[in-house]
Amino acid sequence: MSGDAPAPEHDPAVMMAAALSRLLRDGETVFHGVASPLPMVATLLAKRTHAPDLVYLGIAGGTDPEPRRLPDGSTVDPVLLEGSRSLLTLADLFDLSARGRLDVAFLSGVQIDGAGRINMSAIGDFARPKVRLPGGAGSAALMPTAKRVILWRTKHDPRVFVDRLDFVTAAGNVDRVVTPLCVFVRRDGRLEVESLHPGVTPGELRAATGFAVEVGPGTPRTPPPTAAELAALRAVDPGEVFRSEFR
Amino acid sequence: MRDKRTDLAAAVAAVADGAVVALGGNTLHRGPCAAVHELVRQGKRGLEIVKTAGAYDVDLLCATGCAAAVSAGFVGFETAYGMAPGYRRAVESGAVEAREHACATVIAGLRAAIQGVPFMPVAGLTGSDLPAARGFRAVADPYGGGEVFVVPAIVPDVAFLHVQEADRFGNGRIAGTLFEDVLMAKAAKRVVLTAERIVDGAGFAEEPAAVAIPALLVDAVVEAPGGAWPLGCAGCYEPDAAYLAAYTRAAKDPAALAAFVAERVLGQVGAQAR
Numbered sequence: 276m277s278g279d280a281p282a283p284e285h286d287p288a289v290m291m292a293a294a295l296s297r298l299l300r301d302g303e304t305v306f307h308g309v310a311s312p313l314p315m316v317a318t319l320l321a322k323r324t325h326a327p328d329l330v331y332l333g334i335a336g337g338t339d340p341e342p343r344r345l346p347d348g349s350t351v352d353p354v355l356l357e358g359s360r361s362l363l364t365l366a367d368l369f370d371l372s373a374r375g376r377l378d379v380a381f382l383s384g385v386q387i388d389g390a391g392r393i394n395m396s397a398i399g400d401f402a403r404p405k406v407r408l409p410g411g412a413g414s415a416a417l418m419p420t421a422k423r424v425i426l427w428r429t430k431h432d433p434r435v436f437v438d439r440l441d442f443v444t445a446a447g448n449v450d451r452v453v454t455p456l457c458v459f460v461r462r463d464g465r466l467e468v469e470s471l472h473p474g475v476t477p478g479e480l481r482a483a484t485g486f487a488v489e490v491g492p493g494t495p496r497t498p499p500p501t502a503a504e505l506a507a508l509r510a511v512d513p514g515e516v517f518r519s520e521f522r
Numbered sequence: 523m524r525d526k527r528t529d530l531a532a533a534v535a536a537v538a539d540g541a542v543v544a545l546g547g548n549t550l551h552r553g554p555c556a557a558v559h560e561l562v563r564q565g566k567r568g569l570e571i572v573k574t575a576g577a578y579d580v581d582l583l584c585a586t587g588c589a590a591a592v593s594a595g596f597v598g599f600e601t602a603y604g605m606a607p608g609y610r611r612a613v614e615s616g617a618v619e620a621r622e623h624a625c626a627t628v629i630a631g632l633r634a635a636i637q638g639v640p641f642m643p644v645a646g647l648t649g650s651d652l653p654a655a656r657g658f659r660a661v662a663d664p665y666g667g668g669e670v671f672v673v674p675a676i677v678p679d680v681a682f683l684h685v686q687e688a689d690r691f692g693n694g695r696i697a698g699t700l701f702e703d704v705l706m707a708k709a710a711k712r713v714v715l716t717a718e719r720i721v722d723g724a725g726f727a728e729e730p731a732a733v734a735i736p737a738l739l740v741d742a743v744v745e746a747p748g749g750a751w752p753l754g755c756a757g758c759y760e761p762d763a764a765y766l767a768a769y770t771r772a773a774k775d776p777a778a779l780a781a782f783v784a785e786r787v788l789g790q791v792g793a794q795a796r
Contacts, residue, residue, distance in 0.1 A: 309548075309596060309598075335698075336698070348550070348601055348603075348761075349600045349601070351699075353697075362699065364700050365574060365625060365702065372645075373626075373646065396652075401655045407613035409596050410594060410622045411622070412574075413626055415627075416626035443650055447648070
C-alpha cells in the first residue's frame with residue numbers, strides 16, 4: 276500500500292473484506308452470486324486464514340476454485356472456474372439451498388430495512404416504477420432457505436438503510452449486515468449494531484441510518500484488520516478487486 | 523440424424539413477433555449475441571425474453587423495441603458497468619413489462635415445461651412481495667406438508683444458445699459453466715444453437731458425456747464465430763470492455779443509442795468483428 280493510503284482500520288474496503296471474512300466458519304458451504312466482488316474476496320480470504328476447509332461455491336459454477344487472478348467487473352467470469360475439480364449449475368445451487376444444505380449465502384440490497392429485508396426491484400410502484408432496479412436475482416429463493424444470509428453494502432446512508440422498503444424483494448434468514456460503518460447482527464427479527472468500525476462515531480451511524488438504531492459510547496468496536504489478514508488479503512487479491520464496488 | 527446447419531438470418535426469420543424467447547448464458551458471459559443482433563436487424567416486436575440473469579442481450583432487445591416483457595431474475599451489467607439503462611428506461615416508460623423472477627423461479631418454470639406439467643413447486647419466496655406482484659400462488663401440500671409456492675411452466679417458443687463447439691447435427695459442447703442452457707434446450711419448442719465452430723464431430727463419439735446439448739433437442743445449428751460478442755465466451759474471448767462501456771454510455775440516451783445501434787450493431791451484423 277502506498278504511503279498516503281489510510282490506515283487499514285480506516286479503509287472501509289479493507290474493513291469490509293476483513294469483517295465479511297470473519298463471519299465465515301471453517302467447514303461451511305458458502306455461495307455468492309453476480310456482482311459480488313467483496314464476498315468473492317472475503318471467501319477466499321477466509322479460506323486462506325481461519326477457514327481452510329470452507330467450501331466455496333460461486334455462481335460461475337466452480338467448487339473451491341483457485342483462480343490465478345480475480346475477475347474485475349464480473350463475479351460470473353470463467354476465471355472463477357480455475358482449479359475447480361467439479362462444476363455445479365445455478366439450478367444445483369438453488370436446490371442445495373432449498374433442501375437446507377447451504378450454510379451461507381451473500382446477498383445485497385439497494386434498500387435494506389431494520390428487519391434485514393431487501394429491495395432490489397423498484398423505487399416507487401413495482402408495476403410502474405420511478406426507478407426500475409436490476410432485480411433480486413436468486414435472493415427471494417435463497418434468503419428464506421440458506422441457513423445464514425450475510426448482507427453487504429458498500430454505501431451506508433439513509434437512502435440505503437431505510438425505515439420502509441418500496442418493495443420487499445426478499446426476506447429471511449439474515450444473520451449479519453456489513454457496511455463501511457458497522458456490522459449489524461439480526462436478533463429477534465431486528466438489526467442491532469454489533470460493532471462500529473474504528474473511527475466511526477455513534478452520531479455518524481445514527482445519521483446514516485434511516486431506521487432506529489441503539490448505539491452509544493459502549494457499543495463494541497470492530498477489531499482492526501490483523502497483520503495476518505492484511506497479508507492474506509494481499510495474497511488473494513493483489514489487484515485489489517475488493518475495492519471495485521467503491522469506485 | 524439430419525444435417526441442421528443453416529444461416530442466422532433464416533434461423534431468426536422463423537421467430538414470430540410476440541414469441542417467448544429464452545437466451546442462454548449469464549450476465550456478461552456466453553449470451554447468444556449474434557442471434558440477438560439478428561433479432562434487432564429483423565425488427566422483431568413483442569418478444570418475451572426469458573433468462574435468469576441478463577445484461578447486454580436483454581438490455582439491447584428492450585432498448586430497440588424488440589421486447590415487450592422480460593421474465594428474469596436480474597438485468598444488469600454487474601460491477602463494471604452498473605445498471606441496465608435500456609431495460610430501465612423501457613420499464614419505467616411502460617414499453618416493457620418487468621416480469622421479475624427469483625432466478626430459481628425461472629428454473630422451476632423451465633423444469634415444469636421439461637417435465638410436461640403445468641406448474642412447479644419452489645422453495646422459499648416467503649416474506650417476499652414478488653408472489654403477490656407476479657401472481658405466484660401458494661398451494662397446500664396434498665400430502666399434508668403445509669403450503670408451497672408454485673410457478674407456472676415457462677415454455678419458450680425458441681431458445682437461442684451459444685456454444686463453443688457443435689457438430690452439424692446440433693450436438694453442442696460447452697466449455698465451462700452450463701448456466702441454464704441445458705434446461706432451456708429441454709424446455710423450448712425450438713432450439714437454435716450458434717457455435718464458435720462447427721466441427722466434424724467424429725471425436726464426440728469418444729466422449730459423448732462431454733456433449734452438454736444433445737442434438738435430439740436441437741432444430742438449427744449456425745456457425746457464428748464471435749457469436750457471444752460483446753459478451754465473453756469461456757476459452758475463446760473475454761467480454762469486450764470498451765464496447766460494453768460505450769454501449770452503456772450510449773444507452774442512457776435514446777438518440778445516442780439509436781446512432782450506436784445503427785453504427786455498431788446493425789453495421790456489424792454478418793461480420794461479427796471483434
